[in-house]
Amino acid sequence: MTTKELLKKEIDELPEELLVEVEQIIRNIKAKKMTKKSNRRSLHLKGAFDNINIRQKAYE
Numbered sequence: 324m325t326t327k328e329l330l331k332k333e334i335d336e337l338p339e340e341l342l343v344e345v346e347q348i349i350r351n352i353k354a355k356k357m358t359k360k361s362n363r364r365s366l367h368l369k370g371a372f373d374n375i376n377i378r379q380k381a382y383e
Contacts, residue, residue, distance in 0.1 A: 324332075334345060 334342070337345065
């Protein structure tokens with residue numbers, strides 16, 4: 324059996340009261356996964372550091 328099938332089997336055996344909590348946990352995991360991808364930031368320096376060796380300038 325694969326992990327997915329084992330999880331489905333365990334969920335099927337849970338009482339009805341716990342299914343709401345399991346659903347919330349799954350939704351939280353999905354939400355975290357989606358927000359991770361969108362947290363990428365980019366810098367818009369408009370060419371100020373395009374032709375400069377930043378490491379060399381930092382050590383001066």
